[in-house]
Amino acid sequence: MGTYIFRRLLAAIPVIVGVVTLVFLLVHFIPGDPVEMMLGDAAEFADKENMRRLLGLNLPMHEQYLLFWKNIFNGTWGHSIAFSRSVLDLILERFGATALLAGCALALGTLVSFPLGVNAARKAGTAQDSLSVGFALVGMSVPIYVMAPIAVLLFSIGFRWFPVAGYGTVAHLVLPTICLGFSLSGMLTRMVRTSMLETLGEDYIRTARSKGLAEKYVLFKHALRNAMIPVITILGNMLGGLLAGAVITETLFDWPGIGKLFYSAFQSRDYPLIQGVVLWISISYVLINLFVDVLYSVFDPRVRLE
């Protein structure tokens, strides 16, 4: 087990190096002069030079790259132009809000989709199954920026149950959680159903049934546990997708997390901040996947032996 985890950790290092390199190169994809893009071409020459020095853009490429790594290790992650502060501080202040929303949405999505998916697989081909499949399809086809305004229209403006947007109380959390959770549960219901259908067709399920085991044991102990394995991977992917999609969700609900920070960063062309947020989310994602891999090996010892 220990060697397995160590091997996975080692394998993540080149991926992280690749991610950092690509994020570093991001600023160099800007067509034209990044400093002029930020300050406008009418800016004073001295201001432009100052900015260039501040961002390290006056240095040769390889030194810029080293500087980028140095900034990561000294805990600043660069300097935000718009906020005049360290990028990492800005991210850390806001990450809690994003994690809270993502966690609640993932929990709601799981709570809805597991019963729906398992039930649909058990009653495959019936009306109940078709309903679940339909629900999953709708969940997958309604983007959050369509879902959210309609939910606001209904529950905030119509019924006045929840605030339209903002942050602070539990009531503020409800609408964004429902919208995100609904989007997730579409895809998840489908995955749980497919995986469960596949598992229910296995020989060991037939054996379990033929030896007269009660259906609930067959379903939850023999089938669901095995069906969970591919679903865990999807959950990891979804958490990553939630962090990336935060830029839309948080803009919609005025939620003070890193998604809104990202939005303000590209509105003000704050390139170091853009890079910082992209780096933070993608490294979180690599680590989530690493964790999922390890979790996988706990659920399924076959993985460790490969």
Added chain:
Amino acid sequence: MKKLGRGKVSLCVGGALVGFMVCVAVLTPYLPLATPDAQNLSQQYASPSWKHPLGLGENGVDLLSQVFWGARLSLGVGLGSVTISSLIGLLLGSWAGYKRGWADMVLMRIVDLLYAFPGILLVVALAAVLGPSIKNMMIVMIATSWAGYARLVRGVTLSLREREYIQAANATGASSWRILVKHLWPNLLAPLLVQMTFGLGGAIMVESSLSFLGLGAPPGTPSWGQLLNQGREVLIEANHLVLVPGVALVLTILGLNLLGDGLRDRLDPKTR
């Protein structure tokens, strides 16, 4: 038997929805619609009427015309990017999967790197850096989505190359290119087509997400994402501004998802 029935329904309903949207996108310039950017400031956000069946939007533009032109943009950008990225994926993926060796290794490392960025993160970051324009949006979408097709094609190629007919072609001295074009590509078409259908839905979602964030089509271009963003500001006064492009977007994506399901049932029953 029941399964087959559902597949057929998916295919028909999905095909009808997508077919309708494609007709709208193709025919829009020839329809007797109001000019999409013709302004009518005194009637900004007016509700639907005989003259403007879906109402008016920001600056009093005709929503019906905006939504129809938006369909053209969404489907155009989506089809363009999906076609180009799947071609890149087909070429690179089948070559790497058939030849193996260092080319395969390099390709898969690049694919892994692109997969290390979750969801729309890389798309948004690249679009933010390049600036809003239709061309940049296409570049960003192709740059981030070819890897998915390459990975799929490579996987299928890896299993196909062990089949007898490929080995037989190889034994008769056919060149690698000939084997790829004549023997592998025809067999890759079905899974690729299924993936492209779902990919088109994804691409349309990406296009409207970018336009929603102000990173896609430049301001003034009729696009569903931009309409949704404008509508969200005036939700109380004019909810049709959100509902109209919202329904268009959802029906299109729903149609593509249904069509993809139906096609998969028909063409590629193994991967269901």
